[in-house]
Amino acid sequence: MSVADNAAITNALSSVPRPPRPSAFSAAMAFGWRGMLKIKHVPEQLLDVTITPVMFLLMFTYLFGGAIAGSTGAYLDYVLPGLLVMSVVFTTVYSGVSLNTDLTKGAVDRFRTLPIWRPAPLVGALLGDAVRYVIAGTVITTLGLILGFRPDGGPLGVIAALGLTVVFSFGVSWLFTTLGLFLRSPQATMNAGFMLIFPLTFLSNAFVEPETLPRVLEAFVNVNPISIMTDAARGLMAGDAAGSDIAISLGVAAGLTAVFMPLTSRLYRTRS
Amino acid sequence: MPDPAIIAEGLQKSYGKVEALRGVDLRAEAGSVLGLLGPNGAGKTTAVRILTTLLEADAGSARVAGLDVKADAKQLRGRIGLAGQYAAVDENLTGFENLDMVGRLYHLGKPTARERARDLLERFDLSDAADRPAKTYSGGMRRRLDLAAALVAHPPVVFLDEPTTGLDPRSRIGLWETIEARVAEGTTVLLTTQYLDEADRLADRIAVIDHGTVIAEGTSDELKSQIGGERLEVKLRDTADEEKAIRALGGICDDVHAEFPLVTVPGHIPVADAVRALDDAGVAIDDIAVRRPTLDDVFLTLTGRPAEEVEDSDA
Numbered sequence: 001m002s003v004a005d006n007a008a009i010t011n012a013l014s015s016v017p018r019p020p021r022p023s024a025f026s027a028a029m030a031f032g033w034r035g036m037l038k039i040k041h042v043p044e045q046l047l048d049v050t051i052t053p054v055m056f057l058l059m060f061t062y063l064f065g066g067a068i069a070g071s072t073g074a075y076l077d078y079v080l081p082g083l084l085v086m087s088v089v090f091t092t093v094y095s096g097v098s099l100n101t102d103l104t105k106g107a108v109d110r111f112r113t114l115p116i117w118r119p120a121p122l123v124g125a126l127l128g129d130a131v132r133y134v135i136a137g138t139v140i141t142t143l144g145l146i147l148g149f150r151p152d153g154g155p156l157g158v159i160a161a162l163g164l165t166v167v168f169s170f171g172v173s174w175l176f177t178t179l180g181l182f183l184r185s186p187q188a189t190m191n192a193g194f195m196l197i198f199p200l201t202f203l204s205n206a207f208v209e210p211e212t213l214p215r216v217l218e219a220f221v222n223v224n225p226i227s228i229m230t231d232a233a234r235g236l237m238a239g240d241a242a243g244s245d246i247a248i249s250l251g252v253a254a255g256l257t258a259v260f261m262p263l264t265s266r267l268y269r270t271r272s
Numbered sequence: 273m274p275d276p277a278i279i280a281e282g283l284q285k286s287y288g289k290v291e292a293l294r295g296v297d298l299r300a301e302a303g304s305v306l307g308l309l310g311p312n313g314a315g316k317t318t319a320v321r322i323l324t325t326l327l328e329a330d331a332g333s334a335r336v337a338g339l340d341v342k343a344d345a346k347q348l349r350g351r352i353g354l355a356g357q358y359a360a361v362d363e364n365l366t367g368f369e370n371l372d373m374v375g376r377l378y379h380l381g382k383p384t385a386r387e388r389a390r391d392l393l394e395r396f397d398l399s400d401a402a403d404r405p406a407k408t409y410s411g412g413m414r415r416r417l418d419l420a421a422a423l424v425a426h427p428p429v430v431f432l433d434e435p436t437t438g439l440d441p442r443s444r445i446g447l448w449e450t451i452e453a454r455v456a457e458g459t460t461v462l463l464t465t466q467y468l469d470e471a472d473r474l475a476d477r478i479a480v481i482d483h484g485t486v487i488a489e490g491t492s493d494e495l496k497s498q499i500g501g502e503r504l505e506v507k508l509r510d511t512a513d514e515e516k517a518i519r520a521l522g523g524i525c526d527d528v529h530a531e532f533p534l535v536t537v538p539g540h541i542p543v544a545d546a547v548r549a550l551d552d553a554g555v556a557i558d559d560i561a562v563r564r565p566t567l568d569d570v571f572l573t574l575t576g577r578p579a580e581e582v583e584d585s586d587a
Contacts, residue, residue, distance in 0.1 A: 034365070109326060110374075113349055
């Protein structure tokens with residue numbers, strides 16, 4: 001009797017063959033694809049972030065360029081790498097915002113009940129985000145080129161600068177994904193994110209030479225990782241990058257990843 | 273006896289000092305619907321989160337589809353579907369993309385995932401809206417899409433956490449019919465709800481949960497008969513007739529309660545007999561009816577308060 005009953009329940013429980021367990025890679029790719037669809041459906045979200053650096057590029061170059069650097073052309077050479085870093089780093093805040101949206105809308109619950117490699121949603125989302133970073137960086141660089149930016153490092157230098165910025169931002173984004181899992185709403189994540197990132201980008205060497213600043217501020221600006229990253233991007237674009245700037249930028253990215261990636265994964269698994 | 277599709281024994285869970293679950297036992301046979309009925313904050317959602325591997329219990333054990341929720345969590349995730357309180361759909365994606373995405377995550381393969389998505393959209397009456405972003409959907413459509421997403425991989429056990437909370441009556445009935453159709457195909461469903469009519473209609477068995485414990489369990493009829501079966505209610509026209517009515521009905525049954533304008537006689541009393549007795553005694557009545565207890569009465573009796581007008585925050 002129990003055999004028949006067991007057959008009956010097996011039958012009832014698996015009337016359709018169960019799909020095999022998906023590979024870690026394909027699950028992460030599915031989440032990356034989800035990120036792409038979001039760019040497609042909500043392109044304005046990307047615009048939100050790039051519009052500020054674009055405005056800054058126009059405003060700073062033509063309004064302050066002459067006063068700061070003697071000519072708008074000279075200032076453009078100085079400010080463009082800084083704005084590249086700024087625009088891509090701004091975009092990282094959205095990594096935290098979209099993760100928080102998933103959390104507050106319940107999507108995280110669904111993903112966590114799926115038979116997938118557990119970090120897949122995070123890895124996939126960041127793959128998608130990397131594409132956004134490239135788009136944001138490309139927009140600002142292209143605008144610079146249109147305005148007459150002609151770096152000595154040539155196309156390779158520009159691509160290397162963009163690449164390094166994306167890697168650096170990948171590290172920074174873990175900070176905001178952690179923040180996104182701590183805070184209560186996407187709006188709060190956005191506010192907190194920009195509260196952190198605005199001073200960091202402004203109190204850097206992105207817009208002005210640190211030597212012109214009061215000494216205390218100058219000291220801060222010189223150790224600000226955004227400044228070092230900006231120096232590296234400037235160097236790569238100009239064709240005379242200092243190896244130490246590149247190494248420190250990569251080191252900061254690695255350090256942030258080492259600390260905040262495990263924290264993000266842990267919060268993602270346990271936060272309810 | 274075959275293994276039940278859901279079995280939980282002594283589940284406990286605390287959040288700090290708050291005891292969300294204080295030893296909960298649950299059981300649902302394969303192919304049946306178990307209703308978890310209780311007010312907000314009773315512990316329903318916590319129980320669902322434990323059974324769907326989202327949360328680990330502090331104590332107790334549970335098996336779903338024959339798999340331990342803790343030890344076999346990975347395997348179990350391939351055999352359950354969850355539709356939550358918040359309709360976990362991605363608003364920026366279209367309905368089709370939402371389901372296609374879930375299908376890919378189950379590794380159905382691109383063509384199968386797409387086919388399954390189309391099929392589910394069709395069955396859930398969402399074909400017309402398939403290519404619109406989910407943020408343009410109504411509340412009912414979102415819930416249907418969410419439920420469809422939970423069913424993509426044909427899970428044998430489905431958890432529905434307050435599937436109709438906040439829906440208009442028409443959407444609720446639509447969703448009920450959808451759920452009934454899945455059950456008819458052999459899916460086991462655990463449904464949490466604070467709506468008694470929902471439990472009454474959908475659930476084969478109901479566990480009434482309050483303050484983290486199951487305070488009653490049984491079929492809807494069993495629960496109702498627990499608090500006494502049907503009764504006859506007579507609505508009097510005149511206060512002065514109360515004594516006369518009690519005396520007249522006392523000839524049929526000696527357990528008559530009166531509180532103007534209602535005179536209540538428990539048990540199965542033929543209405544015609546009661547009307548004749550009252551008529552003979554010259555008592556004028558406005559109304560006379562046989563009343564069966566509702567789940568509302570059950571809830572009120574068991575918890576001392578009505579089900580739906582309760583405090584907020586479900587843990």
